Amino acid sequence: MEILQDFFHYLYRFDELIRWGGYTVLALIVFAETGLLAGFFLPGDSLLVTAGLLSAVEGALNIWLLNLLLSAAAILGDTTGYWIGRYFGPRIFNREDSFFFHKDHLVRTQKFYEKYGAKTIVIARFVPIVRTFAPTVAGVGRMEYKKFLAYNIFGGIGWVMSMTLIGFFLGRSIPHIEKQIHWVILVVIVISFIPIFKEWWSSRHDNLKRP
Secondary structure, eight states, X not given: OHHHHHHHHHTTOHHHHHHHHHHHHHHHHHHHHHHOGXXXXXXXXXXXXXXXXXXXXXXXXXXXXXXXXXXXXXXHHHHHHHHHHHHHGGGGGGSOOBTTBOHHHHHHHHHHHHHHGGGHHHHGGGSTTHHHHHHHHHHHTTOOHHHHHXXXXXXXXXXXXXXXXXXXXXXXXXTTGGGGHHHHHHXXXXXXXXXXXXXHHHHHHHHHXXX
8 A cells, every 4th residue: 555655646746756666667657558448647758758858867767678668568558458448349438437437538539540540559659548548449449450569569669769768868968957857747748738639629610610
């Protein structure tokens, strides 16, 4: 229980969370956020950027080992989400809402999937919340597993490396940036939610145009 209390205490203090939990906590969060429906509230992009930044300025994390472990966690997470959707099928859409599950997120992801097709598995990696539900929707839709796996590997590695390396190069290029880490995190969060806002605005605009 003490470990869980510490985890939730540090959860949104990314630099402290990383120093406390290291590779293990980072890998578990990436796995849960991409593979378990209850993981939609966990940090993603901003946590990865922070991990890359700290690996540059503090040296506690090796950037290449970090990318290897987190890419594997991201790929395994999406694989787990896919098989959850494949096994439980449409029954998932009939679940009641709870703190750890919101049907609206699943429906929104389904619309995202209908718009972008199989590419959703890659694109969703860069969209908070959607990335949690995208593999499950692919499983519900019986997407061919070989095709899913190819997009999963490409998207997982691309997402992890792009985020951690952004942080790493910021840490190497801007002196004392770790003292302004809260601003870096805020910018990453704002940027990551732009696609969701655009989808919401587009959907709202379409609804207003309907008679």
